[in-house]
Amino acid sequence: MQDTGIGARVRRKEDQRFLLGKGRYTDDINVAGQTWACFVRSPHAHAVIEGIDTAAAAAAPGVVAVFPGDDLAADGIGPLICGVTGPSDHGEPHRAPAHPALAQGKVNYVGDHVAVVIAETLAQARDAAELVEVDYRPLAAVTSTAAAASEGQPQIHDVAPGNVCFNWPFGDKAAVDEAFAGAHKVSSIELTNNRMVTNPMEPRAALGEYNAGTEEITLHMTTQNPHVHRLVLAAFNQLAPEHKLRVVGPDVGGGFGAKIFVYAEELVVGWACRKVNRPVKWTADRTEAFLADAHGRDHVTKAEMALDEHGKFLALRVHTTANLGAYLSTFATMVPSYLYAFLLAGQYSTPLIHSEVKAVFTNTAPVDASRGAGRPEATYLLERLVDICAADMGLDPTEIRRRNFIPQDAFPYQTPVVQCYDSGDYETALDQAIELADYPGFASRAAAAKERGKLRGIGFSSYVEACGIAPSAAVGQLGGGVGLWESAQVRFNPTGNVQVFTGTHSHGQGHETTFAQLVCDQLGVPFENIEVIHGDTAKTQFGMGTYGSRSLAVGGVAIAKACDKLIAKGKKIAAHAMEAAEGDIEFADGNYTVAGTDKAMSIAEVAFNAYVPHNYPEGVEPGFDENAFFDPMNFSFPAGTHVCEVEVDPDTGEVEIVAYTAVDDFGKLVNPMIVEGQVHGGIVHGIGQALLEGCQYGEDGQLLTASFMDYAMPRADNAPDFKIGYAPTDPPDNPLGVKGCGEAGAIGAPPAVINAIANAIGVRHLEMPATPETVWRACQAAR
């Protein structure tokens, strides 16, 4: 059984259908009587709507209905919500402007949804959408993160004076100020964390169906969390009562955060299918994805570190302005606050930290979680600043990190910023990374590169992140409106095969394989007899979905708990069948045995007995089907050191990543091949942010990077082969001993890449994305 159990490099069973084009995505599903939706979007970044004339559109061929925002409001649908009530602004609540699913008198970014046209065909819907006449009175726009809250800027929402959502101080300012006053040295940096468009391969899509007989709405959609969508759509958007709404996320082609949120389009499709009593389909085109998916990152930060004469960190001070876009997306306020400031200790024993985050509104698409969410921003800032500190102190970048690491014997470690790290061994990871990357040989490689006219640089990044999201009590204390447990159901069928229902959702992560390995390992059932089922609120009992690298650390434990219950129940059934005392029954490798005898029966036989209970223990329920919920006791804290080596062409500014090493602590690995895939993808995501991806709006609020012609996604030739190592520790709070791995690469990579480029050129800092021109200019300045 070991070849398909925990630790085995099992090939992903789902890839067979994906690679052969047999996946079934939302847009693949077509039903009888289906109509198409096309959204009328604002071409202006900021404008008052003086009027909407739908007459010509309504009269166009094939049009079923045209709905402006008033129709939606009249039915009491929406508005969209932010599911987090924090953070407070000096004790006052953050400013949360209304976010109608179809505009009410005003639009606030290019792509803002104004009306929807429903027609017999997609082409007819698009033709008619062009006929909706919207009378806009354009207003001046503000798109700059740094300038949004300045005097004299256009005001976007009446409820948010100065365009400020919140201004959140955190930490002991007086103590930090005192430490700075007595510091041997203060190192500082100002930087931008570039805005990204998440861009999963499959754009968002929805298909709404209304059953007038049962009054149920079924919404197939691109979702990372079907039950969360159902909950919010039912409880807050008044789409339908929860028991009359089914949300299905079939195969989903990547999410990276962008498919967590409750957006206008999916809500409107769900509402419209009942309104017109016809199925309604909508699939975003790539332009819509660029304009109207939630974006990520977009911070401007100044940070300072106070150091003593040995290079020990005494205190950290951080001022960040975070752009939240035009409205609050579903989890927007949590990202630049709790997922950011609570990670500012990094891997270091910095005793005092004070941060102040100002979150601002701009006339841009809403900003929310994107792979890493807050943690890449914290890590980039910190790991760039640590390199500056090393330079200022004349220390090697690895030495300053080593001097400040939280020691291995200090775990669990309470940081000064709320989080209590479960386990870690940062120095071992660093040592292993130094060896794998052959740091001692770097000088000779750099010399050889110089001969070829290239500048070679090396950069380190020692990150920690908080994932396995999250203990419900902690979520509640932070103003989150949900619990972040996970649920599972493990069902034996009478014939001995097993169905595993998980509340997490796989959209590229390989759960169908990883979770089957877990069950295979624990129950001893052949791997091929296990099917993992997810993504349908009508099949899965409940779930909170997949994001924040939580599926294995939280969802996997729920599955293991359900398996424990089955094993325990099976002991009673086996004891009765084998005429032994329950206490004498042992379970291993899929078999129940009577201790000290050769009596045995397989778990499949026990399952059969449970469904055909002709000879069955008294008081035991028939059936072999158990469910479990698991609420984690703590976050999970993966950590590691990444090393990037680059060669810069000083004549063009072109950067080649010539080597990349990652040594990570993910706890126990269930499928190392899938973990490596996640690490590779995460690193490439981080390389994309560091070198390529820069979402830009013009001053007038037009999105300048609205297609792949102008927005550079990383491709295979932007990355080298990776050297991957592991320095696992055993997290005491996780029953499976696992951490999360999905976001680590995207968190660790950006500072490693930029540190390497800065090292190569010999400059203190350069901004992301480090495009050829940016790097060329830095080279010119360094000459």
Place this chain on the structure above:
Amino acid sequence: MYEFSYHRPASVAEAAALITRAVDGKFVAGGQTLLPTMKHRLASPSDMIDLGGIAELEGIVVNGNIVTIGAMTAHADVAASTEVREAIPALAALAGNIGDPAVRNRGTLGGSIANNDPAADYPAAVIALGATVRTNQREIAGEDFFTGMFETALEEDELIVAVDFPRPEAAAYMKFENPASRYAIVGVFVARTAPGPRVAVTGATACAHRAHRLEEALQGACNAAALDDFRAPVERMNADIHASAEYRAHLVKVMAQRAVAACV
């Protein structure tokens, strides 16, 4: 996409007749620019005349020192052609680095030069190699063909049939790619010919052009060092979110030096 009438003629004569009759007709070759533009509803031709069924527009023929490439020959076929790789390896290499495999298998030589994107690769080769563009009406010298951004010497209803590329003594093309689109931010094509070096630059200005000043600098010694003091005029350069005019001007020199060095 808006509605249009689709035609698939079997001959150049039939294609010419169709475009003359159409209210606002468009030839479509590989469609790599036209179709996305139509999908975005930025173009709405009344008639689309698909050149894909015209056998006489396809193929590669070498006749003495002239390599003739049919207008409908796909980039991938040029890249893979033994004849082109032997006669003008730089041209085969250029074709093999346009876009991505899907683009290379649909996009065509004729489509590329007729569209005259300011950042396209083929125009630089047509100019620097001193090629002749043959249409259904006449012959046009390569360097007279490209007249402005997305503009060419082609008349309204004129159709490119083939391009004749004279074989140079040596040639090289160096392209600095836009990281997003992989079009040329700057591309420089250098050809050594009997009368002297010929140089064309793409990506840098409104459209590909013959770089006389670079040629003059190379008249004495055709090597990279000869360009050490060369400065491209910043004021003529394109500027966009990917590259400033100053950076483009710098890249013209760097790419020219590299192309000269590779042109052996």
